[in-house]
Amino acid sequence: MCGIVAAVSSRNIVPILVQGLQRLEYRGYDSCGVAVYADGLKRARSTSRVSELQEQVSAEHIQGGTGIAHTRWATHGAPAVHNAHPHFSHGTGAGSAARPGKVALVHNGIIENHDDLRAMLQAKGYVFESQTDTEVIVHLMDSLYDGDLFEALKATVAQLHGAYAIAAFCKDEPHRVVGARAGSPLILGVGVLADNVETFLASDAMALAGVTDQIVYLEEGDMVDLQLGKYWIFDRHQQRAEREVKTVHAHSGAAELGPYRHYMQKEIFEQPRAIADTLEGVNGIVPELFGDEAWRTFKDIDSVLILACGTSYYSGCAAKYWLESIAGIPTQVEVASEYRYRTSVPNPRTLVVTITQSGETADTLAALRHAQSLGMTKTLTICNVATSAMVRECKLAYITRAGVEIGVASTKAFTTQLVGLFLLTLALAQSKGRLPEDEETAHLKALRHLPAALQAVLALEPQVISWSEDFAKKENALFLGRGMHYPIALEGALKLKEISYIHAEAYPAGELKHGPLALVTSAMPVVTVAPHDALLEKLKSNMQEVRARGGVLYVVADADSRIDSSDGVHVIRMPEHYGALSPLLHVVPLQLLAYHTACARGTDVDKPRNLAKSVTVE
Template sequence: MCGIVGAVAKRDVVPVLVEGLRRLEYRGYDSCGVAVLQDGKPQRARSVARVADLAAQVAESGLTGETAVAHTRWATHGAPVTHNAHPIFSRDEIALVHNGIIENHESLREELRGQGYEFVSQTDTEVIAHLIHVLLQGAAAGDLFKAVRLATKRLHGAYAIAVFRKQEPHVVVGARAGSPLVVGLGNGENFLASDALALAGTTDQFIYLEEGDVVELRLNGVQIVDRHDAPATREVRTVHAYSGAVELGPYRHYMQKEIFEQPRAIGDTMEGVEGITPELFGENAEGVFKQIDSVLILACGTSYYSGLTAKYWLESLAQVPTSVEVASEYRYRDSVPNPKTLVVTISQSGETADTMAALQHAQSLGQAHTLAICNVGTSAMVRETALHYLTRAGTEIGVASTKAFTTQLTALFLLTLTLAKLRGRLTAAQEAEHLKQLRHLPAALNSVLALEPQIIAWADDFARRENALFLGRGLHYPIALEGALKLKEISYIHAEAYPAGELKHGPLALVTDEMPVVTIAPNDALVEKLKSNMQEVRARGGQLYVFADADSNIQNDEGVHVIRMPEHYGQLSPILHTVPLQLLAYHTACARGTDVDKPRNLAKSVTVE
């Protein structure tokens, strides 16, 4: 989850690295730090506050350098305290930053202690720094590039690292296995980063390192070797990672900005869709889709809820049996593989470790038909799947996902329509109607966003609560799950979601006048059943907060608070009902004074298991 930036240049690169950390802070913000080669030795500044505090330290200390690495951390091994913050040093000769988890760190730690190394942190990262130092004294014979290559062969787990040593000025070495790392190419200077966004405005020329690659950066170029220690040539890509994507503009938080960007994001996701064709998912998609008889969706968190929603669509409209698995669980249980299954992975970043591991496990079981729904076209997930659909949500900085979720739903609906059409279950008239509704989504979402003032009034009441229930039925049950997740993520209010029909099977025991019950009430076939469930809540003194379609005939009453949504939007109603739940969570968190964009203990990109 952490963020890495590194550089070699003939200028002071500290401002570039600090700005890069600011842009990567969404990946982890428990601590941060920068190390430079200054006055012939590594020197560093570290902070357990945010990057702004680190920047102040750097300015006060006069830290400058032409060779440097920097890091923003989401804590795994060791508490978020200064001595665990990166960069980590070895014998005041080596400075190293690391993203990931080294699974065999305990055995390496004991081995290195036996060789006289003292450990001053609780991190697994420190074993990498000391291991490289050992190798430099022996097998690597003072060659950092070789030492890192040898060290990686002893590391088990996932990692991206960047390291320099005092004896080799203007050299930074990086390596990746299971965590992303990109090389930025400049004129007489070169860079490393976890994400191209970190280097926006510095370079637009990037190399995306592949699994097992090790790279050496020098002033005049880079050299890469692959996992077999053979020289490798990687494609140089022009990537316009606009720094404007991380500017707040008129918004209070990135989450608010990204909620209001959803009409544009869905419009961009639909760009170029003139009709429903398999080629939307890749040139070989039709052949793949005709071979499959079921769908398996693998995802985590919010992406998992988009998969649960898609299950309803796929089984209803396309008549394709669909299962949805939490990716972090799938690979650790016995399952029944089916070579005719389409394995669909969903991830905002395309680097989610659990989902990547689940994908690889599914492939190892002989399930070769794979498709990624992803927001990053250069990600490992897109490269490792046969087919893909890019959501084009744009950069999402807020940790709580918003526009990534609704664009995933849009892409999954397109997949549903495609499979339905290939199976003869979608008439030309139905296709035209669905496309019309998809194209109208941005306008419909703008109507929902206009409800913000009413939702703010609700949020003031929610801010005083410590528990909440969310209810939905059918297609909207996964949306209730997503609404509960948003509230707990950023406001720290305990929230749970249930299918409304399950109330009387246990959750009703929790209902009091202190328990707000958020209800998603579209005017669909289940609305009358839902009204009965709402009466169960009112009979126990519960307070209902209902997002009701305009034509659902649910009225404000004592203990029943209603916000009117637009008219029922059919199969796409879940996308519209998502947005007010995002706004409710956002404004409740604002009222409680939490750190909306960087909630405690969380990070945006989950690149460790």
Template sequence: MCGIVGAVSYRNIVPVLVQGLQRLEYRGYDSCGVAVHALDATGTRSSGLTRARSTARVAELLEQVQAENLQGFTGIAHTRWATHGEPAVRNAHPHFSYGPGDIQPGQAARVALVHNGIIENYEALRRELQAKGYVFVSQTDTEVIAHLVDSLYDGDLFEAFQAAVARLHGAYALAVMHKDEPERLVSARAGSPLILGLGEGGEHFVASDAMALAGVTDQIVYLEEGDRVDLQRGRYWLLDKAGQALGTEQRPVRTVHAHSGAAELGPYRHYMQKEIFEQPRAIGDTIEGVLCIVPELFDGVSADGKAGAAAWRVFQEIDNVLILACGTSYYSGCVAKYWLEGLAGIPCQVEVASEYRYRTSVPNPRTLVVTISQSGETADTLAALRHAQSLGMTHTLTVCNVATSAMVRECELAYITRAGVEIGVASTKAFTTQLAGLFLLTLALAQSKGRLSEEQEARYLTAMRHLPVALQAVLALEPQLISWAGEFAQRENALFLGRGIHYPIALEGALKLKEISYIHAEAYPAGELKHGPLALVTSAMPVVTVAPNDELLEKLKSNMQEVRARGGVLYVLADADTHIESAEGMHVIRMPENYGALSPILHVVPLQLLAYHTACARGTDVDKPRNLAKSVTVE
């Protein structure tokens, strides 16, 4: 999703801005750009606002700024994921305002701006500004903000900026410059993440992600909803949405060690492949040090850095669970529902976060609201969380991969997975570590409700500690999955089947295949085949089946025979003791071992590898699939 980097400095800041964009590439984007107060011939003063934009990768943008010798002490940069308007240079950020009237060749830009989020009232503002003579050259909602700031400017950028954001409806993180104030940068956030970075020698930064500033500064201030910041050389001012000045007591400076070296590909062809093979380590790191299941594993940390409320008390006060998540994280929540109800005996409801707050629901104050997010900045999930809190459901817990994210700060309790940086847009290790965290949550709740004996706890913990070894054995199946991928690459449709707790795994497998190979794939509970999907089955429709040796195996075998009777071709991931054999129209890969309740964590890995190698065979952009973004920070 869109990324922002901005800086006010005493040095040429362009290399830092471009490097920041490179570190944000994992979020997904379709255009990028940088704007600065360009230096004059003396190299000491601004000669006006200048920009470079590209619909290629940041590497090409770097070549462009080097060729044009773009330099400046104050600048902003952006990676854009298209919402309003196609991916095109005219829609790429930064956007300029030249003032009212037709734009003439060589005319100096007055305002430069970058924006994450969506402005909901942009059409009304656009009509108003057009009536004042402003000419729009893009299709974006962002351009209205640049013109609005210009229309309100009267010698003080921060005053004009505050007046402008007061008129915006929607979500935004903004960074704005004006040609007459070359040592000043103003920013604000509402609904989209933004941080302030404090550098050495009086230079200051804003960014949408601390990773953008890795190696530049580790002194970070997390801006809260509605905060505005005025950056100048050697100083900065922070105001809240009410216009009250904020100091370090309200917005403390934190030392954040963002990962800057985790993006090395090593021997792998793509980041997704690397991240699939990092899962044994990621799972091991996520459960590291868990010697017993205690609810305190899920204690949160409040915004002031003090320990949160004891999880034990919270777990005693709740009698059901509501899970809110999107995409892959939603499927991990669907797996957790089986665990929570089957092992902990706690009713669980799983909601698509983007839908939850737009319907009438029945709140229960004894609900534990669980959000799941890789980034912790997913806009739909954050909005759903806030909606649940507004309904009086104050017991909240997040399973998240980023300890400094908004999700962690806004939830009462947290469990931080340790997947590390995940660059591939299609989630792999973040998903399996979410499952590990959710299984630990299930055991902690079962313990708090008196449903987990010491013997059961020891058995489950032994199984969890063995997961990294079991995953290594699953990864050794890669050559067989490459063979399958050659067949799938020639197809345009696929079905995925699962039953019980493995139905969400089938959903996740179908999602992975369509995300990166662009093959249309659907998943169904296998028992639903005869209620409609069976009409699609032909020899040209591969049917992937997740077949663990559980209580539903015999039912699943009957469903597989329904496919074979219609000429369908089955691709089966079967536990070794299922007695499912390869035959004509039946391709079988045997899983190394039956893993009981934790089986979903193992069975999803072959589906990840199948999707990956199918995409490679089709020649798609595996790590940056079309139209998608890593961190979805717009609704």
């Protein structure tokens, strides 16, 4: 979601701040800004792209060795310059801001008690220029400042309720930046310039790619004090803390488009490599794929609870079919943002599985902590970022190797999650004595063939482009699937609505006659996921229900499904039937359909309106 970059250095750090924002653009944002110390507080803000901010910075000759920068995704207040970060404090006094404020601040997260704090600060004479909760923090810090910015930060966060990652500096202490995190990610970077140490804060190591690879991952409740050539970290109890400095190679080259029009298209075509990388080193099915203690944990569990949001939730829904049919383990899949707000029945012998691309998804982290508070301490995550909060907080993990995913609409993260979940299914089945050797061999062979099978599916792109020309003229679409392909229909509908802004819904095909059939007309395209499995004949009956009402079918069928193109029936044939792993192949034409439909409609494919890549607020 929002992005933070901050620095203290003996050189002009504005180019680094702006470049860092550019590397965080993939998260999604609606405004951006930068502020530095230059004989006072100086800033530039924009509701356009970071490139326009760069033009402002150059035109106004903004330079400085201490500074903060931000990309904002609106939560409080509309996208507007006055709501953009960084925010400056406005001091107390008669009239409108009688004295200039001292503090500049950027913030990710949501402050839940901002209304009460705003009223208190207004009573003290502070003037608010924005509708943001962030401006409350900067005025509060100003009101508590008494010559030591770090002390002001400590006093400020003690009054905040909610989630935050904060970076701030003060014009009275020009070579100092302070920061804090609770519920939102924040990292510290340590670089060397000649003989001088320079220090950085960022919400993502990608922001510092090419600047430093020495990264400290701040823990929940940490506060940090950056000064020229040195830094201090304090834990949630305000005690000095030592945190490991890790070498992290955040490759900026991942942000290069190459021959592709958009990052989403690039990432769709990267899926064979991403899956091959995710399977690297898997030579057999053993619990230790998930951690040294996995064998003991797997022996001791009798059910699985999956917690996830969005696309990751749909990968969990698909995995439920595998876990119950192959491993024989009862599985429940919960939307993470709902799970902790209802009364549930905890089972200490449940394996709690979280699924998240970033490992920083606020709703999923909160759901994990809620499950742990109920006594469910056997935790495992399927995650794409080895250094994320989710990996640190779960006892077991499988790290997918999708690489950096920049397009907001997830593609390669989804398919690599499915690979990780299938491996988990096999490992659990083995630990329960339900995976015969011949079946293990067959499943491993199928997994290793996945990259080649995906390449063959990607070759169907020209046929999908033909479909997209029809879909671009529509405003509604229906997606149908049965069994473990129903979650794939859900994912296809989500992709289409995310980036083309076409309203799309997905249903289990057997539910058509229980309501959705009322929507079917010749103007409503109906996408059907039709693998040659045990439910195929049932699915064909559902398709006939659509045709009898004049509906137009777009069918993704296996080569031997015996479904032929005809008037009102458009068929794309998959190269081969892929058994239990079929969902990984059938989702790819749906990704391509959403992508090419969005291109035909002229939408901003990689940065769809109102959405962000990494959702770090509730």
